[in-house]
Amino acid sequence: MAIMNDPANGVSIAIIGRIMFITAMLLFLSVDGHLIVLLQLKQSFTHWPLDSLFPFSSIDYVLKMVSWMFATGLLVAMPAIVVMLLSNITFGLMNKAAPALNVFALGFPMTMLLGLFA
CATH class of the missing domain: 1.20.5 (Single alpha-helices involved in coiled-coils or other helix-helix interfaces)
Incomplete structure (x- = not known):
């Protein structure tokens, strides 16, 4: 309303x-998330400088850039992944320990709330 x-x-x-x-x-x-994003943005200019049109001299360089990209994305997403994994494990154990309780009715909103905070 x-x-x-x-x-x-x-x-x-x-x-x-x-x-x-x-x-x-x-x-x-x-939690200084903005500093991590800015640091990764700065590092992206060292991997692909602005003055070069196509800096991919070999396939090794392309593989190094792709691996750096995935490692950076994993670095930014890792706290949320760990929190969600622990939340799902906890609710799974609660459901196994007390199957008569409807843990899913509490689990879905709590998981969304933890995901928001993560």
């Missing part, structure tokens, strides 16, 4: 969604 009108963009935004967005942004800044 609580909708905030945004006249600049001409859309209506849920206030809870805006609070979650601000919280996630502040959490991202507090």
Whole structure:
């Protein structure tokens, strides 16, 4: 029911969604996520300089660039992957220990909340 009108963009935004967005942004800044992204951006210019049109001199260089790209993506995504894996393992153990309880009713919202925080 609580909708905030945004006249600049001409859309209506849920206030809870805006609070979650601000919280996630502040959490991202507090764990220095912006510095990691900027560092990886700086390193990308050393791997592919702006003054060279096509710096791929050999297949070894292409493989090194692709491996660096995947390693960087994994570095940025690893905290969220670990949190989600631990969450799913925990809910799986809870479901195995107490099958009469409906763990999935609690598990899906908690997993989404943990994913948001991760």
